[in-house]
Amino acid sequence: MIHKATIDAVFEAIRLEEVIGDFVQLKKAGSNFKGLSPFSDEKSPSFMVSPVKQIWKDFSSGKGGNAIAFLMEHEHFTYPEAIKYLAKKYNIEVEETEQTDEQKEQADDRESMYLVNEFANTFFQNTLHKTEKGKAIGLTYFKERGFTTETMQKFGLGYSPDTWDAFTSEALRKAYKLEFLEKTGLTIVKEEKQFDRFKGRVMFPIQSMSGRILGFGGRILTNEKKAAKYLNSPESDVYHKSKVLYGIYQAKQAIAKEDNCFLVEGYTDVIQFHQTGVVNVVSSSGTALTSDQIRLISRLTKNITVLFDGDAAGLRASVRGIDLILEQGMNVRVCSFPEGEDPDSFAKQNTLEELTTYLEENAQDFIRFKASLLQKESENDPIKKAELVRDMVTSIAKIPDVIKREIYVQECSRIMDISEDVLFDTLAQIRNVEIKDQRKEIRKDRKSLEVVKKESPKLPKINxxxxxxxxxxxxxxxxxxxxxxxxxxxxxxxxxxxxxxxxxxxxxxxxxxxxxxxxxxxxxxxxxxxxxxxxxxxxxxxxxxxxxxxxxxxxxxxxxxxxxxxxxxxxERHALHRWVDMEIHVKKxxxxxxxxxxxxxxxxxxxxxxxxxxxxxxxxxxxxxxxxxxxxxxxxxxxxxxxxxxxxxxxxxxxxxxx
Known part of the structure; x- marks a missing residue:
C-alpha cells in the first residue's frame, strides 16, 4: 500500500496538461487545451483539459476526471499503478508497505498478465547481460547490429535461453501462475508439458504509450527452415497487434515536438534510427498497417512520413498502406532508400546530419511518389497509364478534406499531363460508388434499428x-x-x-x-x-x-x-465550437x-x-x-x-x- 505522503507529493507535483500531453497532442484554446479524443475515432477535437481546475473532459465519450482517472481509463492502470507511474515521471520516491499474499491474489487477470510480462522482461534482460550464453549469443548479435549498451537498455532488449523451459521454470519458481504464463503466450502448455515460446531468440519488448509491457517480439538466430525468423506474442487481453506501434513509448514526445512521425517496418529500423538521433519513429512491427495504429499516431501529430526499403517488391506492397493513412485525414509524405538499403542499414552507415538531410531532400508528397513508382511500370503503355491515373485518383478520393482533394487533383493533372476535368469526373464516379455503398450500409443499419426500435422500451423522461x-x-x-x-x-x-x-x-x-x-x-x-x-x-x-x-x-x-x-x-464545451470566432458570444x-x-x-x-x-x-x-x-x-x-x-x-x- 502506498503511503499518503507519497500520494500527496504526487498530486502536488503533477501538471495535468503534461501528463495527458504524453498521450494526446494538445493545442491551446484560451485558458484550456484541446485535442482529439483518445477514446473514440474523431476528426474534430472534443477533448478538453483545464490546467486551472486540473481536470479533463472528453465530450465524445463522456469520460472525464483528473490525471489519475485519465491513466486508469487510457492505460487501464490500477490506482496504485497510476500513482507509481506519475511518481516515476516526476522523480518522487514511492513509500509503500509490503503487500500480503492475499492482496496479491486479489489482482485481476489483466494485472497479473502485466506483472508476468514485466517479470519476463527483467528475466530476458538479465539473461542477455549477466549470463555467459546470453553474452556470447544475444549480446554478440546486438553488437554486430551496431547497438550500444545504452540503446539496448533504452529499448529493454533481452535474450531467451536456447533451452525448452528456462523462463517457465524460473517464473514458476518465483510463484507466477502457469495460467498467466499461458495467457500472455510466454509459455506454451501441451498436456503435461510446458515450454518457452521464445526459446533461443533475442527479445524486443513491445510497450504501450505509457511504457507498460504488452508483449514481445523474438528473432531467431539459427538457420532453422521450419522456424519463423520473427515471432510475436499471440493476441491476449493486454496485447492487440493491430492497436500497438513498436517504439511509441520512446518516440511520443519527439513526435509531438517535431509534429511528424516516421513510420518504418521493423524493430531494428526503429532502434537504429534512435541510436543515430532521429527519435520520432515507430514501427508497425512487421504487420499490415491498421486504422487503429494510424489513430494512435494522430493523437500526437497529423503528419506521417512513410519510409520504404529500396526493393521494388517491398515498395509495391507497402504503398497500399498510404490509402489507409489518407482515409484518416492524415498528411502523408513518402521516402524510399537506395536499392539494397533499408532504414536500419542506412541509419547505421550515416551520421545524424546525413540521415536528416537525406530524409528532408527525398521525402515527397504521396501523389508524386505514387506517380514515379507506377510510371515506370506503365511506360509506353496507354492501358497501364490509364490504370495508373485511376489508381492515383482512387487514393485522392480517400481524403476527407475537399480542399486537399482539389489540390491533389490539380497536382495529378500536372504530373500525368491529363486534364483536370477528366480527373474530377473520375473522382466523382469513384466517390459516387463509395457513397452508394455507404447508403446501402445505412439502409441495413436502419432496418436493424427499426427492429430494435419496435422492441425497445420508451426512454425515461428527463428528471x-x-x-x-x-x-x-x-x-x-x-x-x-x-x-x-x-x-x-x-x-x-x-x-x-x-x-x-x-x-x-x-x-x-x-x-x-x-x-x-x-x-x-x-x-x-x-x-x-x-x-x-x-x-x-x-x-x-x-x-x-x-x-x-x-x-x-x-x-x-x-x-x-x-x-x-x-x-x-x-x-468548456463552448470553447470547442469557437463561437467567438463566429461573433456569437456565449454569456458566462x-x-x-x-x-x-x-x-x-x-x-x-x-x-x-x-x-x-x-x-x-x-x-x-x-x-x-x-x-x-x-x-x-x-x-x-x-x-x-x-x-x-x-x-x-x-x-x-x-x-x-x-x-
Missing amino acids: EQNGFEKKIIEILLLYGNQEEEFEDLIMKENEDGDLYLEPELFTTKVFEKVYLDLQEDEIEFAHATFKSIYSVLIDQLHQQEDFKIENFINQIPPEIAYEITEIMMDE KDQSISQYVSDTILNLRRFLIVKKIEELSQEVKAQSANQDNENPNNTETIQDIMDYISLKKLLSEKLNRVI
Missing part, C-alpha cells in the same frame, strides 16, 4: 429536479467561496391579506446563501450521488477558507469525481453569479411547489372518490393548494415566467 441539483453542485464548486451581494425575498402580507415578496440586499458567501436557503425550505436532494457530493462540499467549504477544487477532486472516490468533472467542464455564468444562484434556487423552489400542488390535487381527487356524500371533507387540502398556487405565482413573477 428536472436532478438538473437543478446538478446546477447547485456546479455553483458550489465554481463559486462556493466567493462573496456576492444577493437580493433576498422576504415574504410579507399586505392589508388585504395578499402575499408579496419584498427584496432585501445583503452580502455573504455563495455556499452560505445556498446552504441557508435549502435549510430554510427543508429541501433535500433526491439524486443519491448529488446528495453525497453536496454534503461533502458544504462540510469542506465550512471548514476550509482556501478551498481548492483540484484538492477536493483528488480526495474523493473516482465515481464521484466523474460526476464533478461532468459538471465543471460543461462550460460568472458575469452574474448572484443572479444565477438566486434563479437556480428559485427555480428549484418553484419546481417543488408545482410537484406539491400535483400531489395535493391527486389527494383531493382520491378524497372525493372515497366520500359517499356530495361535499367531501377536503376544504383544508384545497386551501393548501390555493396557498401554493399563490406562492408559485410570486416565484414565477420573480423569474419573469408567463403563467
Whole structure:
C-alpha cells in the first residue's frame, strides 16, 4: 500500500496538461487545451483539459476526471499503478508497505498478465547481460547490429535461453501462475508439458504509450527452415497487434515536438534510427498497417512520413498502406532508400546530419511518389497509364478534406499531363460508388434499428429536479467561496391579506446563501450521488477558507469525481465550437453569479411547489372518490393548494415566467 505522503507529493507535483500531453497532442484554446479524443475515432477535437481546475473532459465519450482517472481509463492502470507511474515521471520516491499474499491474489487477470510480462522482461534482460550464453549469443548479435549498451537498455532488449523451459521454470519458481504464463503466450502448455515460446531468440519488448509491457517480439538466430525468423506474442487481453506501434513509448514526445512521425517496418529500423538521433519513429512491427495504429499516431501529430526499403517488391506492397493513412485525414509524405538499403542499414552507415538531410531532400508528397513508382511500370503503355491515373485518383478520393482533394487533383493533372476535368469526373464516379455503398450500409443499419426500435422500451423522461441539483453542485464548486451581494425575498402580507415578496440586499458567501436557503425550505436532494457530493462540499467549504477544487477532486472516490468533472467542464464545451470566432458570444455564468444562484434556487423552489400542488390535487381527487356524500371533507387540502398556487405565482413573477 502506498503511503499518503507519497500520494500527496504526487498530486502536488503533477501538471495535468503534461501528463495527458504524453498521450494526446494538445493545442491551446484560451485558458484550456484541446485535442482529439483518445477514446473514440474523431476528426474534430472534443477533448478538453483545464490546467486551472486540473481536470479533463472528453465530450465524445463522456469520460472525464483528473490525471489519475485519465491513466486508469487510457492505460487501464490500477490506482496504485497510476500513482507509481506519475511518481516515476516526476522523480518522487514511492513509500509503500509490503503487500500480503492475499492482496496479491486479489489482482485481476489483466494485472497479473502485466506483472508476468514485466517479470519476463527483467528475466530476458538479465539473461542477455549477466549470463555467459546470453553474452556470447544475444549480446554478440546486438553488437554486430551496431547497438550500444545504452540503446539496448533504452529499448529493454533481452535474450531467451536456447533451452525448452528456462523462463517457465524460473517464473514458476518465483510463484507466477502457469495460467498467466499461458495467457500472455510466454509459455506454451501441451498436456503435461510446458515450454518457452521464445526459446533461443533475442527479445524486443513491445510497450504501450505509457511504457507498460504488452508483449514481445523474438528473432531467431539459427538457420532453422521450419522456424519463423520473427515471432510475436499471440493476441491476449493486454496485447492487440493491430492497436500497438513498436517504439511509441520512446518516440511520443519527439513526435509531438517535431509534429511528424516516421513510420518504418521493423524493430531494428526503429532502434537504429534512435541510436543515430532521429527519435520520432515507430514501427508497425512487421504487420499490415491498421486504422487503429494510424489513430494512435494522430493523437500526437497529423503528419506521417512513410519510409520504404529500396526493393521494388517491398515498395509495391507497402504503398497500399498510404490509402489507409489518407482515409484518416492524415498528411502523408513518402521516402524510399537506395536499392539494397533499408532504414536500419542506412541509419547505421550515416551520421545524424546525413540521415536528416537525406530524409528532408527525398521525402515527397504521396501523389508524386505514387506517380514515379507506377510510371515506370506503365511506360509506353496507354492501358497501364490509364490504370495508373485511376489508381492515383482512387487514393485522392480517400481524403476527407475537399480542399486537399482539389489540390491533389490539380497536382495529378500536372504530373500525368491529363486534364483536370477528366480527373474530377473520375473522382466523382469513384466517390459516387463509395457513397452508394455507404447508403446501402445505412439502409441495413436502419432496418436493424427499426427492429430494435419496435422492441425497445420508451426512454425515461428527463428528471428536472436532478438538473437543478446538478446546477447547485456546479455553483458550489465554481463559486462556493466567493462573496456576492444577493437580493433576498422576504415574504410579507399586505392589508388585504395578499402575499408579496419584498427584496432585501445583503452580502455573504455563495455556499452560505445556498446552504441557508435549502435549510430554510427543508429541501433535500433526491439524486443519491448529488446528495453525497453536496454534503461533502458544504462540510469542506465550512471548514476550509482556501478551498481548492483540484484538492477536493483528488480526495474523493473516482465515481464521484466523474460526476464533478461532468459538471465543471460543461462550460468548456463552448470553447470547442469557437463561437467567438463566429461573433456569437456565449454569456458566462460568472458575469452574474448572484443572479444565477438566486434563479437556480428559485427555480428549484418553484419546481417543488408545482410537484406539491400535483400531489395535493391527486389527494383531493382520491378524497372525493372515497366520500359517499356530495361535499367531501377536503376544504383544508384545497386551501393548501390555493396557498401554493399563490406562492408559485410570486416565484414565477420573480423569474419573469408567463403563467
